[in-house]
Amino acid sequence: MTLKILVVDNHPMILKLLANFLEKEGHEVMTASDGLAALSVLEVYAPDIIFVDLVMPNIGGDKLCRIIRGIPRFADLFIVILSAIAAEDDIDCKEFGANACIAKGSIKSIQKHVLEVIRHHTDKSPATLEPVANLEDIQYRSITRELLSSKNHFEAIINNMSEAVFELTADGAIIFVNLAALDLCNLAEEKLLAVNIVTLFSAEAQERITTLLAHPERLPQLIEDNPPTLLNGKQVTLHFLELYQKDRTTIILMAKDVSDRRETEQALLANETRFRELFNNMSSGVAVYEATDLGANDFVFVDFNRAAERINKIRKEQVIGRSLLEIFPGAKEFGLLAALQRVWQTGRPEHHPISLYTDNRLTGWRENYLYKLPSGEVVAIFEDVTARKQAEQKLAVESAMNAAVARISRMIISSDSLKDISSALLKEILTLTGSKYGIIDLVDPQTNNLLAMAFSPEIRDMCTMHEENGACVHAPQGLVSWVLENKTAILSNAPLTDYRAKSLPPGPASLTRLVAVPAMFNHDFLGIISVANSPKAYEKRDLATLEHFASLFALAAQKKQAQDHIAHLAHHDPLTGLINRHIFPDRLAQAMILSQRHRKKIALLYVDLDKFKQINDAHGHLAGDAVLIEVAARLRTLLRDSDTVARMGGDEFVVILHDISSKTAVQHVATKIIASLADPILFHDLRLTITASVGISIYPDDDKQIDALLHKADKAMYLAKKSSTTSYIFYEG
Structure with a gap:
């Protein structure tokens, strides 16, 4: 009959010889070198008989037997102890669930007794087996008895320790426990052995222990803070040690139940927590100080609540144990140090009124109430009234802003x-933002240059201004270029290193802070307002102030443009853009004055278009308007910038030529005008042709009166219109 047999022995020669012998006898054999390995085999293998050595690493034979007997499916497994200490140790194999015991002797004697045990099990013999078989083939060894006595003595000591002791494999499997460990876990030994230590703990502790076992280089390690909790609810401190043996390394874990101590601590903590919750949830900041010396030259923080952390923007752990002047260097100028010294010396409470505290980290308005404790410590209860003071300041700023807006609006x-x-x-x-410099610019839409309307004196050198037609003109620089390009406001407290300044013309090196906003009116970009170098960092409030005033400036600039436009319409022909008959006498009068001053002559050319009515009648007024616009453009092209051309009405134009040298020069201009106007004028697919008649009068030769001079030029023009030989005629008196 073939049997399934498992042989468990830490001696490789015994394993090999016994396995070969049993296989030759026709049996199926599995082997394991220690108790843990045997349990792994038993998870997938169900033997009929198991031979177990007693002395093995990683769970001995007696404990392995108890574990196997605790597994329901192995309740009837036939277990045989095969031990070298059977003669020296008084073994009763039935105590730990074995069916038979064979003492190790010679190989032949072992084989003989193994076959007898197998036969007894197979035949189901009712005869009782010897308590220990094969004693006749061995010699008693006093050294073994001494070792066993020492082992028993060691186990007695370990089992009488108050601390629970576990021996673990490197991966955490339990291979030894003392009585205190059994009591701590409320489990029998066979229920603990081979179990992974991690599984005995609550989920939150498992990760900590697993991580520790994965890093043996961190041993020894003591876990006392936040003691882990077992599944049975007990809290324990853990001390991990690494144990080096000849051929293996194990981990010793000593656990101490601190549940009662923790309950006491928790009760004390509850009282402390109640006080701490009241302390920390006060809306007022509270700081507790003790004097650093008998002279109270400084004070050290001993407590600091959450409101104090929030108000002063600093954590409690950053102040406890440190001096007042170290943490708050402005306390002396603020007056708090002197107030603390008075309260500490006199014991009388004191109110430190609302004052502005400031240092290189913190700025805010504080109100303090100070008193001394019986312990000698001084308590400061304080309020942050910064928001209230800021509201007051904001109200004052808004009031000043409204007054300024009213003044500008009236202007x-x-x-x-x-x-x-x-x-x-x-x-x-400059007053409202506290800025050192400022400039208000109009933008030239043609060149994008800036026309300074008002500026601080220092700005002239910073912006490299130059005079142009009586105006201070400069090119945009630095972040002002960015505002001009993006038509968006900017606030920068580091304009020279601002990322938006890259690839832009560099700004003045003396600028430390800048706010610049565009002045817009109905999406039209009219100008830029810039301020710089406030003694403190600019805030959004400063940006809003500039934007508000930029709107007023845009309104004023637009109004000025509208007024200029109305004035322009009053003085210029709306179709051609030339000056009209109303302003022409003034321009002629100015020309006469200049002529007298420089002793030069001027010529007046009266230009009338021929055949213009036919174009209007044949092709409509749009064609006629196109002709007039083109005539005006050609006249402007032919003349010097110093000369003047005006539309007198209908198809009549008048030209003022300044500083003429001779009639020949005038004749040359008249010829060019007639020739230029004779060129066809394109209107859609039409080629329109006109001619011109020109009458000329000379100042002061022909007359010195404006109306008379104009009348004589007009009279000469009519003569030219009737002439069949020339298109221009000088007035002849």
Whole structure:
């Protein structure tokens, strides 16, 4: 009959010889070198008989037997002890669940008794086996008895320790426990052995222990803080040690039940917690100090609540044990140190009124109440009244802002000059933002250059301004270029290193802070307001102030543009853009004055278009308008910048030629005008052709009166219109 047999022995020769012998007898054999390995085999293998050595690493034979007997499916497994200490140790194999015991002797004697045990089990013999078989083949060894006595003595000591002791494999499997460990876990030994130590603990402790076992280099390790909790609810401190043996390394774990102590600590902690919760949930900041010396030259923090952390923007652990002046260097100037010294010396409470505290880290308004404890410590209860003071300051700023807006608005309504409005605006802005420098610019839409309407004196050198037509013109620099390009406001407290300044023309090196905003009106970009170098960092409030005033400046600039446009319409022909007949006498009068001053002559050319009515009648007024626009453009092209051309009405134009040298020069201009206007004018797919007649009068030769000079040029033009030989005629008196 073939049997399934498991042989468990830590001696490799015994394993090999016994396995070969049993296989030759026709049996199926599995082997294991220690108790843990045997339990792994038993998870997948169900033997009929198991031979177990007693003395083995990683769970001995007696404990392995108890574990196997605790497994229901192995309740009837036939267990045989095969031990070298059977003669020296008084073994009763039935105590730990074995069915038979064979003492190790010679190989032949072992084989003989193994076959007898197998036969007894197979035949189901009712005869009783010897308590220990094969004693006749061995000699008693006193050294073994001494070792066994020492082992028993050691186990007695370990089992009488108050601390629970576990021996573990490197991966945490339990291979030894003392009586205290059994009591701690409320489990029998066979229920603990081979179990992984991690599984005895609650989920939150398992990760800590698993991590520790994975890093043996961290041993020895003592876990006392936040003691882990067992599944049975007990809290324990753990002390891990590494144990080196000849051929293996194990871990010794000593555990101490601290559940009662923890309960006492928790009760004390509950009282402390109640006080601490009240202390920490006060809305007022509380700081507790003790004097550093008998002279109370400084004070050390001994407590600090959450409100104090919030108010002072610093954590409790950053202040405890450190001096007041170290943490808050501004306390002396603030007056708190002197107040603490008085309270500490006199014991009388004191109110330290609302004052502004400031240092290189913190700025805020504080109100303190101080008193001395019986212990000698001084308590400061304080409030942060910064928000209230800021609200008051904000109200004052808004009041000043509203007054400034009212003043500027009155100037705009009164149509004060844009320069006067800009100067007033700049003054208000510098005051409200505390800025050292400022400038208000109009933007030239053609060149994107800036026209300074008002600026601080230092700005002239910073911006490299130059005079142009009586105005201070400069090119945008630094972040002002960014505002001009993006039409978006900017606030930068580090303009020279601001990321937006890359690839832009560099700004003045003396700028430390900058706010610049565009002045917009109905999406039209009219100008830029910039301020710089406030003694403190600019805030959003400063940006909002500038944006508000930029709107006023844009309104004033737009109003000025509208007024200029109305004036332009009053003095210029709306179709051609030339000056009209109303302003022409003034321009002619100015020309006459200059002529007298420089002793030069001027010529007046009266230009009338021929065949213009036919174009209007044949092709409509749009064609006629196109002709007039083109005529005006050609006249402007032919003339010098110093000359003047005006539309007198209908198809009549008048030209003022300044500083003429001779009639020949005038004749040359008249010829060019007639030739230029004779070129066809394109209107859609039409080629329109006109001619011109020109009458000329000379100042002061022909007359010195404006109306008379104009009348004589007009009279000469009519003669030219009737002439069949020439298109221009000088007035002849």
